[in-house]
Amino acid sequence: MTVDDRGPLTLPSEVRERYGDRYHLVQLPDGIKLIPVADDPLEALRDGFSDVEKTAVELRSAARAAALDAEN
Missing domain, CATH: 2.10.260 (Pemi-like Protein 1; Chain: D)
Structure with a gap:
């Protein structure tokens, strides 16, 4: 190059x-x-996370709970 x-x-x-x-x-x-x-970054994200079965709210809640557990 x-x-x-x-x-x-x-x-x-x-x-x-x-x-x-x-x-x-x-x-x-x-x-x-x-x-x-990617030519269509949103489509690439959708494809990359197509196997995730939880909603964004469920993922956020699980991340929050994990962060709180890590503090203790």
Whole structure:
């Protein structure tokens, strides 16, 4: 990969074909990380959590209870 004198990063076509054309760039203490962004991020979230059977309210309640148990 290369960065030209104006700053854009050129990704190989194999990378773009596999992960797409949009990325978040995250700065880490020892470098950077490119995280692919889905064409439809909401749909990607739905797909990623399709096996979760609890509602958001139930998940939040369970997380709150776990946090309170961790304090004790």
